[in-house]
Amino acid sequence: MIRLKILAGLIGVSLFIYIIELVRRRKLREEYAWLWLLTGLVIVVLSFWYGLLVYIGELLGGILPSAVLFLFALVFLLLIALHQSIKISRLTDQVNQLTQELAIISRDEHIKIKADGKS
Amino acid sequence: MSRTHNEFAIIIPAYNEEGRISTTINGIRGHSDCEVIIVSDGSVDRTVREAREAGATVLLLPFNLGYGAALQTGYKYALRKGYEYAIQMDADGQHDPSFVMRLLEEVQNDSVDVAIGSRFMGEGDYRPSRLKKIGIAYFRILASLIMRRRITDPTSGFQALNRKAMFFYASASYPVDFPDTDVLIMLHKRGLRFKEIPVRMNHSTKEKTMHSGFIPVYYLFKMMLSIFVTLLRKD
Numbered sequence: 001m002i003r004l005k006i007l008a009g010l011i012g013v014s015l016f017i018y019i020i021e022l023v024r025r026r027k028l029r030e031e032y033a034w035l036w037l038l039t040g041l042v043i044v045v046l047s048f049w050y051g052l053l054v055y056i057g058e059l060l061g062g063i064l065p066s067a068v069l070f071l072f073a074l075v076f077l078l079l080i081a082l083h084q085s086i087k088i089s090r091l092t093d094q095v096n097q098l099t100q101e102l103a104i105i106s107r108d109e110h111i112k113i114k115a116d117g118k119s
Numbered sequence: 120m121s122r123t124h125n126e127f128a129i130i131i132p133a134y135n136e137e138g139r140i141s142t143t144i145n146g147i148r149g150h151s152d153c154e155v156i157i158v159s160d161g162s163v164d165r166t167v168r169e170a171r172e173a174g175a176t177v178l179l180l181p182f183n184l185g186y187g188a189a190l191q192t193g194y195k196y197a198l199r200k201g202y203e204y205a206i207q208m209d210a211d212g213q214h215d216p217s218f219v220m221r222l223l224e225e226v227q228n229d230s231v232d233v234a235i236g237s238r239f240m241g242e243g244d245y246r247p248s249r250l251k252k253i254g255i256a257y258f259r260i261l262a263s264l265i266m267r268r269r270i271t272d273p274t275s276g277f278q279a280l281n282r283k284a285m286f287f288y289a290s291a292s293y294p295v296d297f298p299d300t301d302v303l304i305m306l307h308k309r310g311l312r313f314k315e316i317p318v319r320m321n322h323s324t325k326e327k328t329m330h331s332g333f334i335p336v337y338y339l340f341k342m343m344l345s346i347f348v349t350l351l352r353k354d
Contacts, residue, residue, distance in 0.1 A: 020344070020348065023344060023348050024348040024352055026291075026292075029296070030294075030340075030344050030345055031296055031341070034337070034340055094181075094182055097181060097182075098181060101181065
């Protein structure tokens with residue numbers, strides 16, 4: 001049991017540190033980092049607070065504490081994936097609109113705009 | 120068109136500021152006939168029309184990108200037009216235009232790269248709400264500790280920049296979602312000199328959407344993370 005705790009804790013901490021490193025390297029924006037950081041934090045807290053896992057396990061109808069840990073990880077991943085789908089939907093709309101505008105403007109300006117940057 | 124030395128423009132990001140934007144532009148006109156660049160951040164009201172009627176140059180962003188990105192658009196445009204200096208101001212009339220020349224002369228005489236108007240240096244009697252006061256105080260103390268100098272207004276959007284600083288604000292390194300204290304720390308790290316100048320600010324006549332609901336929590340998180348990684352970066 002203790003091995004699982006340490007493993008889960010390490011995963012949580014590594015995730016946390018890696019996310020911060022990604023932000024530092026400008027590969028990840030702060031607005032997308034927060035949900036990942038929260039996930040890492042929750043995993044660390046849950047790995048080391050066995051009592052909380054037991055409590056939640058019982059609350060949910062008697063499931064194993066270790067199952068609670070995985071349940072939380074799953075739920076968070078689901079939320080993150082959903083959050084990203086929503087962001088992607090918005091970005092797709094915006095890209096579509098901008099592409100359409102470009103087609104219209106380049107006709108007016110007699111410029112040919114190609115997606116690979118050559119004009 | 121060539122630009123002479125000492126030419127400057129005023130950059131104002133605006134999102135749904137009808138009724139206020141014309142007052143702001145006219146207020147500036149009373150002190151200078153420089154180019155006023157209004158960047159409409161996807162405004163859906165009469166902001167663009169009013170700004171055009173008031174004689175300003177208007178850049179229209181097709182979508183709302185947020186204050187920082189709109190401001191940055193203004194800087195990109197100003198750099199392309201060859202301006203040596205730029206002033207950034209708020210659209211809602213909070214910034215008193217009579218201080219524009221005061222901020223400008225600090226960068227024109229090259230004592231600093233960025234001159235920042237501070238509300239808390241004795242001019243006027245700006246009194247923020249309780250929550251805002253705590254927020255500003257927190258970041259003020261943090262910034263002062265990190266940079267080892269006295270900072271009085273870490274979130275002031277009333278600034279004058281020279282061309283060197285303008286390049287930084289227009290770059291990909293500029294934090295567009297809520298540029299504030301982290302920008303000061305970046306200036307400090309990059310060796311861009313800045314100085315605070317006392318200015319008078321009025322209370323905003325508009326309910327800023329920036330201060331409602333979840334956003335202050337996100338702002339606190341974002342600013343702390345941004346400051347932390349800025350200190351870690353090598354540049």
